[in-house]
Structure formats: C-alpha cells, structure tokens
Amino acid sequence: MPVAMLKIPENQVAGHQAGNGKLGPLVDDSGRFYKPLQGDDRGSHEVSFYTSFSQDMTIPDQARGFFPVFHGTELVEASDGSGLKPHLVLEDLTVGRVNPSIMDIKIGSRTWPPESPEDYIAKCMKKDRATSSIFLGFRFSGLQFHSNNELGFWKPQRKAVQGLSAEEVKLVLRNFVSSNTSTGLESKPDCAFASVVLGGSTGILSQLLELKEWFEDQTTYHFYSCSIHIMYEKQLALEGKDPRAEIKLIDFAHVVEGKGVLDHNFLGGLCSLIKIIKHVLKASDECRTNGLLKDAQKNQDIAEN
Amino acid sequence: MPVAMLKIPENQVAGHQAGNGKLGPLVDDSGRFYKPLQGDDRGSHEVSFYTSFSQDMTIPDQARGFFPVFHGTELVEASDGSGLKPHLVLEDLTVGRVNPSIMDIKIGSRTWPPESPEDYIAKCMKKDRATSSIFLGFRFSGLQFHSNNELGFWKPQRKAVQGLSAEEVKLVLRNFVSSNTSTGLESKPDCAFASVVLGGSTGILSQLLELKEWFEDQTTYHFYSCSIHIMYEKQLALEGKDPRAEIKLIDFAHVVEGKGVLDHNFLGGLCSLIKIIKHVLKASDECRTNGLLKDAQKNQDIAEN
Numbered sequence: 001m002p003v004a005m006l007k008i009p010e011n012q013v014a015g016h017q018a019g020n021g022k023l024g025p026l027v028d029d030s031g032r033f034y035k036p037l038q039g040d041d042r043g044s045h046e047v048s049f050y051t052s053f054s055q056d057m058t059i060p061d062q063a064r065g066f067f068p069v070f071h072g073t074e075l076v077e078a079s080d081g082s083g084l085k086p087h088l089v090l091e092d093l094t095v096g097r098v099n100p101s102i103m104d105i106k107i108g109s110r111t112w113p114p115e116s117p118e119d120y121i122a123k124c125m126k127k128d129r130a131t132s133s134i135f136l137g138f139r140f141s142g143l144q145f146h147s148n149n150e151l152g153f154w155k156p157q158r159k160a161v162q163g164l165s166a167e168e169v170k171l172v173l174r175n176f177v178s179s180n181t182s183t184g185l186e187s188k189p190d191c192a193f194a195s196v197v198l199g200g201s202t203g204i205l206s207q208l209l210e211l212k213e214w215f216e217d218q219t220t221y222h223f224y225s226c227s228i229h230i231m232y233e234k235q236l237a238l239e240g241k242d243p244r245a246e247i248k249l250i251d252f253a254h255v256v257e258g259k260g261v262l263d264h265n266f267l268g269g270l271c272s273l274i275k276i277i278k279h280v281l282k283a284s285d286e287c288r289t290n291g292l293l294k295d296a297q298k299n300q301d302i303a304e305n
Numbered sequence: 306m307p308v309a310m311l312k313i314p315e316n317q318v319a320g321h322q323a324g325n326g327k328l329g330p331l332v333d334d335s336g337r338f339y340k341p342l343q344g345d346d347r348g349s350h351e352v353s354f355y356t357s358f359s360q361d362m363t364i365p366d367q368a369r370g371f372f373p374v375f376h377g378t379e380l381v382e383a384s385d386g387s388g389l390k391p392h393l394v395l396e397d398l399t400v401g402r403v404n405p406s407i408m409d410i411k412i413g414s415r416t417w418p419p420e421s422p423e424d425y426i427a428k429c430m431k432k433d434r435a436t437s438s439i440f441l442g443f444r445f446s447g448l449q450f451h452s453n454n455e456l457g458f459w460k461p462q463r464k465a466v467q468g469l470s471a472e473e474v475k476l477v478l479r480n481f482v483s484s485n486t487s488t489g490l491e492s493k494p495d496c497a498f499a500s501v502v503l504g505g506s507t508g509i510l511s512q513l514l515e516l517k518e519w520f521e522d523q524t525t526y527h528f529y530s531c532s533i534h535i536m537y538e539k540q541l542a543l544e545g546k547d548p549r550a551e552i553k554l555i556d557f558a559h560v561v562e563g564k565g566v567l568d569h570n571f572l573g574g575l576c577s578l579i580k581i582i583k584h585v586l587k588a589s590d591e592c593r594t595n596g597l598l599k600d601a602q603k604n605q606d607i608a609e610n
Contacts, residue, residue, distance in 0.1 A: 109569060110414070114439045134419045137569035166565045216576060260471045262580045264414060264442035268573030271521060275567045 014142030
C-alpha cells in the first residue's frame with residue numbers, strides 16, 4: 001500500500017535523482033522524504049549520524065532546528081524497480097512549498113575527512129581544486145530559481161555552477177533574490193527581494209549567523225561534504241508576504257567525530273559564504289538607496305522645471 | 306660599522322636559525338630584526354607582502370598592531386659568512402623582554418596557496434597530514450617555556466610538538482601558563498597564570514578574538530603558512546605584575562591576494578585555537594574554584610573538629 005503513494009520529488013536540486021528507472025529519493029504525501037541507502041558504506045554512515053544525532057541530548061534546540069527531522073529507516077520499493085530496499089526516512093524539506101527557489105551549497109574547502117583512503121582523498125582533492133571549494137570555501141552543488149509561472153525554473157547543470165569565481169557567485173546570489181530573472185542568469189538582476197529574503201531577523205543571513213554561533217561552539221561532529229539547503233518562495237515575495245526563507249543542513253554521509261575540536265573546515269567555509277551574502281545585501285541596499293535618491297532627484301527636477 | 310653590532314637572536318623558536326656558520330636572522334641593539342631573504346622566491350614574496358601591507362591605507366590600526374613593524378630591506382653581512390646579503394628589516398618582537406615564554410603556532414589546516422606548483426602542494430599536504438594541521442587547523446612550530454632562572458627554558462624539538470593531539474595541545478597550553486613547570490612537560494601543571502596570561506581584557510584570548518574580528522572582515526590577503534607568535538614573561542607574573550602577554554603574526558612568504566574572499570583557511574584554524582584556549586581557561590578557572598572550595602571545606606572541617 002505505501003509503495004503506491006511514493007513519488008519522485010519535484011524540488012530536488014542535487015544528488016542522485018530517481019526517474020528513468022534510476023535509483024533516487026522518493027517522497028510521500030505526508031511530508032516524508034525516502035533516501036535510498038547508498039550501496040557502499042555511505043548509506044550506513046548517514047544512518048549512524050542521524051541515529052547518533054537524534055539521540056544526542058547535548059544539541060541545543062536551535063541547532064537541531066537546522067537539521068531535517070529523522071524518522072528512522074524503512075524498507076520501501078526502490079525507484080529503480082530493484083525491489084524493497086532500505087531507505088532513510090526524513091522530513092521532506094519542500095513539502096507545502098509552492099515553486100521554491102533553492103540553492104544547495106556544499107560547505108568547506110576540503111570535502112574529505114582526515115582518515116579517508118588515499119584514492120578517495122585524491123578524488124576529492126581533484127574536485128575541490130577544480131571547483132570553487134578550495135578558493136571560496138564552498139561550491140554550488142545544485143540550483144533551481146523560479147522565474148514565473150509561464151517560464152518555470154532556471155535549473156542549471158551542476159557542472160556549470162560548481163566552479164564559479166567570487167564575482168560570479170555574487171551574481172548568482174543577486175539573481176536568486178531578483179524579480180526580473182528569466183530562465184537564465186540575468187546580468188542586471190534587480191535584487192528586489194534581497195532585503196526580505198537575505199536580510200531581517202528571519203532572513204537567510206540571520207539564520208546563517210545563528211548556525212555559525214553553533215559551529216563556534218560544537219566539537220562533537222565534523223561535517224565533511226555536507227550542504228546548506230537554502231530556500232524561499234518568490235511568489236510570496238511578489239505578493240508582499242513573508243517569503244518563508246529557510247536554511248537546513250543536508251547530506252551527512254561523511255560526518256566524523258569531532259573529538260573535542262571545532263569543525264574549522266565547515267566554519268571557515270560558512271564564514272566565507274556569510275561574508276559574500278553580507279556583500280550582496282549591502283550592495284543591494286546601496287543600489288536601492290541610490291535608486292530612491294535618483295527618483296527623488298528626478299521628481300525634484302520635474303517639479304523645478 | 307653596523308655589521309659588528311649584529312648578533313644571533315636569543316629568543317627565536319622556529320624557522321632557519323643562525324649559528325655554527327649557518328644562514329639565519331640577526332638582531333641589533335636598537336630593536337631591529339634582520340631576516341635574510343631566502344634564495345628562492347619566498348624572500349622576495351615576503352618583501353612584496355610587507356611593502357604592500359605597509360602602504361595599504363585600508364588596514365585598520367588595530368589590525369596593523371598585530372604585525373611586526375617593517376623597516377624596509379638592507380644589505381648586511383650574512384650570518385653564514387657569505388658576505389653582504391639582502392635582509393628584511395623588521396621590529397625585533399622580543400626586544401626588552403626578559404626570558405619570554407613563547408609559542409609559535411602555524412595557523413590553517415592547509416599551508417599551501419591554491420595556485421602552487423604540484424610538487425609544492427604534495428610536500429605541504431604530506432606535512433599537513435603528518436602533523437596536527439589537518440585535524441586541529443593549526444600546529445606548533447616552535448616553543449620555549451621559561452622554567453626559572455636556574456633551569457632556564459624548556460625548548461622541545463619542533464618535530465616533537467608538530468603532531469600533537471587536541472588533549473596534548475591542551476596540556477602544552479596549561480604548561481605554558483603554569484608556575485610549576487621544569488625543563489619538560491609537567492603532567493599536572495598548576496595553571497597559576499592562566500587567568501592573567503590567557504584571560505582578561507589584555508590577555509591572549511582577547512587579542513585572538515580581536516584578530517578574529519579582522520579576519521571575519523578582511524578579504525585582501527590570504528595568509529598561508531603564517532604563524533601566530535604568542536609571548537609573555539613568567540617572571541613578571543610571579544611578581545604579580547602585568548606579564549606583558551602579546552600576540553603577533555609572523556612569516557608572510559606564502560601570502561596571496563584574497564580577491565574579495567575571506568581567508569577561511571586561516572580564520573577556521575584561528576577559531577579552533579581560540580576554542581581550545583577557551584577550554585583551558587575555563588578548566589583552570591573551575592580548577593581554581595574547586596581548589597578554593599576545597600580549602601574552604603578544609604578550614605571549616607578544622608574549625609568544626
């Protein structure tokens with residue numbers, strides 16, 4: 001019975017994807033996300049993390065709020081038709097969201113834990129150096145930006161956004177919070193929603209700063225190759241409503257014990273992302289102020305002439 | 306004439322050292338430190354950094370205070386007898402200091418800039434992984450702890466302290482601020498000077514937090530393989546005077562342009578060091594409080610019996 005209710009998620013931007021007989025995550029109608037356990041030890045590793053984390057009473061509630069709710073594991077019909085397979089059962093982060101704009105950002109200049117096998121380190125190092133990770137301390141691993149109801153989404157190939165420069169990342173962020181985006185990257189995004197999505201007490205920046213506070217304290221886990229999932233609803237912003245901006249941490253297949261040491265790799269990358277978002281927010285505030293000043297000047301000119 | 310005044314520094318704990326006909330830094334009587342330009346491009350790279358930094362008017366005064374004063378370059382008689390050679394002329398950090406206890410800590414889990422040659426990356430990676438850098442985000446690269454006037458200093462070999470675990474690093478830090486250290490590492494250091502050296506508004510922790518604030522903002526430089534030089538005078542602490550705790554940044558042969566991006570590698574390592582120092586300070590406070598409580602209990606027991 002539950003098998004019939006599972007379907008392919010609409011708003012997944014990174015990771016293995018179901019469809020065309022491939023193995024990938026599924027969702028049900030009650031807000032649960034079923035992630036198949038990867039064949040190697042990554043799947044069991046992620047289950048171990050969720051199990052340990054959900055039982056760890058030292059985690060402050062505020063920090064726990066940044067993680068998807070964990071509902072254990074379950075055998076469900078796999079999306080590739082290979083029969084009943086174990087799946088992680090998690091909160092579906094996009095349930096109830098209408099056309100969410102999403103950024104999936106892999107945090108840390110290094111994506112491999114210190115105790116990894118040599119071939120895994122070599123593979124990760126190559127990718128960290130080929131993408132923006134080494135220089136920026138993070139990389140985009142998936143994007144979907146809603147344009148409007150006719151045009152739908154801009155959803156670039158992952159390879160196209162992993163290796164961006166700091167200036168290109170800022171342009172992507174400006175597009176993320178703009179009303180004039182189409183199905184590509186606008187060179188002059190209007191940043192109309194920068195202040196409501198990025199700024200304010202419930203915006204992305206505030207949430208990232210709260211996450212940073214936890215990372216400046218916690219020494220239990222080191223989050224390698226983990227992502228921050230950033231989301232809001234443009235339609236709500238267009239209607240002048242709360243755009244429901246939200247960040248969550250996802251992907252814990254490479255979390256290792258912190259052994260009393262800060263996760264300096266994640267924290268550094270997080271600080272770098274925060275700095276760039278602050279820059280985008282400040283620039284859009286200045287842009288808006290200049291725009292208002294120009295409008296005021298124009299009105300004055302008209303009045304005077 | 307100036308050649309005769311140059312001598313081998315007494316308080317150098319890391320880097321190439323003069324003496325026995327080897328090439329190394331020299332000092333004069335007026336508080337200047339002469340660092341020979343290394344033969345490869347490291348020397349000229351460090352000169353470029355000091356030149357650029359000293360002319361950069363965007364650096365806040367507070368941040369500038371963390372750097373040795375730069376007095377240009379000068380041709381002086383090299384310590385290895387090879388004749389007149391170009392030297393960086395810097396502030397001698399230990400001038401006027403009596404038996405300073407010093408820690409030289411190389412910051413960052415990665416010591417190589419992204420654009421380095423492959424063989425250099427391989428060499429640095431090997432060392433970063435073999436030492437504590439990868440796991441802790443920093444490594445000791447030199448220590449000298451003053452014991453007392455009879456015993457002199459504990460000055461371990463660099464190799465012996467580069468690869469310490471978090472617990473061992475905490476033990477070294479406790480020894481750094483203890484009165485009962487001899488010429489080795491005490492397993493039960495008394496942490497007598499923890500609060501005056503590490504704590505308070507002029508202590509090491511405050512200075513590191515101020516440095517952190519700058520690193521959360523500056524995007525001009527990325528400091529690879531750079532060290533924090535931490536120093537205080539135990540004799541002053543023993544006499545109940547201000548122990549003159551001070552941190553400075555040193556070694557800039559691998560600084561590269563930040564290009565608008567935070568130095569997440571340095572910042573992450575700095576945060577990790579700060580967290581461990583906070584731990585040592587808190588533990589020594591609790592230890593002292595427990596000691597006082599025990600003393601009070603003992604006195605009460607005596608009074609009651």
